[in-house]
Every structure is written in C-alpha cells, then in structure tokens.
Amino acid sequence: MAKTSNLYVRIEPEVKEQAEKILDALGVAPSSAVNMFYKQIILQRGLPFEVKIPKDVPLDMSVAIQEEIDMELEKGYCDMLEGRVRPAADVFSDIRKEYNL
Numbered sequence: 746m747a748k749t750s751n752l753y754v755r756i757e758p759e760v761k762e763q764a765e766k767i768l769d770a771l772g773v774a775p776s777s778a779v780n781m782f783y784k785q786i787i788l789q790r791g792l793p794f795e796v797k798i799p800k801d802v803p804l805d806m807s808v809a810i811q812e813e814i815d816m817e818l819e820k821g822y823c824d825m826l827e828g829r830v831r832p833a834a835d836v837f838s839d840i841r842k843e844y845n846l
Contacts, residue, residue, distance in 0.1 A: 752779065759845060 768778050785793035809817075824830065840846070 757845065 764778075765775055768775055773781075782793070
C-alpha cells in the first residue's frame with residue numbers, strides 16, 4: 746500500500762452530507778475524491794475549475810448603476826401592486842437554503 750498522510754478539514758455538515766450522497770452513488774470513497782482533487786490541482790497547477798460568481802447570483806447593489814437600481818425598484822413596486830408579496834422572513838430563509846448560507 747502507498748504511504749499516506751492525514752488531512753483534517755472542517756466542512757459544513759450539509760455540504761458534507763450532500764457531497765457524500767453523490768460520491769456514494771458514484772461508488773467513490775470521500776478519501777479517493779479528495780486524492781483525485783489534489784492530483785487535479787497538481788496537474789492543472791491551480792484549482793481544476795473556475796472560481797467566479799455565477800451570473801444568476803444577485804450583485805452587490807453598492808456597485809449597481811442607477812438604471813439597474815431603478816429597474817429593480819420598479820419591478821418590486823409592480824409586484825407589490827399586483828399582490829405578489831411574501832413575508833421577508835420567508836424570502837431570506839429561501840435565500841439561505843438556495844445558497845447554503
């Protein structure tokens with residue numbers, strides 16, 4: 746057997762559970778997946794995927810131009826007038842779930 750070394754990491758329980766379900770379905774042990782990830786880092790000389798903010802993630806409004814802010818406010822106002830409203834607590838709960846916050 747090849748010589749091995751231990752790696753200790755802290756990870757969010759939900760992320761670990763979701764990833765391990767997928768790995769189990771693939772028949773890949775978590776330790777093998779981490780080993781593959783590290784080998785890809787070596788081969789690619791960096792992370793083996795792009796690290797960027799997806800287009801569908803809301804941008805920080807502090808960097809939005811005035812026209813974008815006005816459009817978002819107008820959409821919200823129209824939603825309110827037409828009764829398409831939800832309690833803020835429900836909206837924030839959904840956002841936390843979607844982005845695993």
